[in-house]
Amino acid sequence: MMTTSPDLSSPANRILLVEDDPRLADMLTEYLTQAGFRVTHAPNGRDAVVHIAAGQADAVILDLMLPDMDGLDVCRQARAVSDVPVLMLTARGDAIDRIVGLEMGADDYLPKPFEPRELLARLRAILRRRVDVGMGRADQRGGPSASDDFLRFGRLEIDSAAHSAKLDGVPCELTAYQFDLLLVLARHAGRVLSRDSLMELLKGEPIEAFDRSIDVHMSRIRAAVEDDPKKPRRIITVRGAGYLFAKVQD
Missing domain, CATH: 3.40.50.2300 (Response regulator)
Structure with a gap:
């Protein structure tokens, strides 16, 4: 062994x-x-x-x-x-x-x-x-500060200290990993993040080429934070590039 x-x-x-x-x-x-x-x-x-x-x-x-x-x-x-x-x-x-x-x-x-x-x-x-992610460590490559414990984008509230997200005051049903993905995206709102960048920011290990697990998690996150997951307004897929968290203030 x-x-x-x-x-x-x-x-x-x-x-x-x-x-x-x-x-x-x-x-x-x-x-x-x-x-x-x-x-x-x-x-x-x-x-x-x-x-x-x-x-x-x-x-x-x-x-x-x-x-x-x-x-x-x-x-x-x-x-x-x-x-x-x-x-x-x-x-x-x-x-x-x-x-x-x-x-x-x-x-x-x-x-x-x-x-x-x-x-x-x-x-x-x-x-x-x-x-x-919970401690809010910043992107070492000079990205936006990740020090804020509480983020608000219109009706969506993200509380890193409580490890929770709420839409219209109702808790979103997310796993720990899904919350971490949402938090990383929100802290880099307005920027397109590739899958590799997301894994790096999450301090994860390199994923296998086959592994589309992030895509699966993104679909679950959209189901929790979007009014219509089939027509997302907050988490946008940028074809061939990655994902973008839009600064929606509805």
């Missing part, structure tokens, strides 16, 4: 591992413990939902195939009570399964078999995104 040096500077270190394969669970628990995380193992979906609802995890590694319920159901129930980052694992390799997982609220997706180092990199990435 591969080893790695402890990462005691990790921004969040309580990991809930939801995996019914005891051998894989033991291996990942040992590996992540060596990396500086505190790992709790839940062998089924029921236990996982209880742990998540109790706020006992800073991130969740969730297997899609569980003995008592589908991992998608676990993710859906988790999203009803928490915005904890979720990294989904599955043996299913079809793109449609990945898209469904993201639409159900997962922040990232890793198909089996995988290298432990890649899992660790993706886990650290979703944790960094929340901390870095």
Whole structure:
């Protein structure tokens, strides 16, 4: 088994591992413990939902195939009570399964078999995104300041400190990753951001060429913040370039 040096500077270190394969669970628990995380193992979906609802995890590694319920159901129930980052694992390799997982609220997706180092990199990435974006760190390339905790664009309010967005005073249903995407776009309102730029600003790892997960997340964000997601006015797709957050003051 591969080893790695402890990462005691990790921004969040309580990991809930939801995996019914005891051998894989033991291996990942040992590996992540060596990396500086505190790992709790839940062998089924029921236990996982209880742990998540109790706020006992800073991130969740969730297997899609569980003995008592589908991992998608676990993710859906988790999203009803928490915005904890979720990294989904599955043996299913079809793109449609990945898209469904993201639409159900997962922040990232890793198909089996995988290298432990890649899992660790993706886990650290979703944790960094929340901390870095939540703290409002500015674009090091000289972009607009990202120090404001509260942003208002007409009827849309974005509160980075509370990690929430509201449209007409009603909370928008967004995952942690989707909120982070919205916040980055809003802090760079009026600028076109490519997918690569978004990943860099989110402090994420490079995405695979196939991976259109940002596009899926954008569709979910539009469903939450647009009056008509099919005719978006706030989040505009610039063909061949990326996305632009328009300074709508309605």
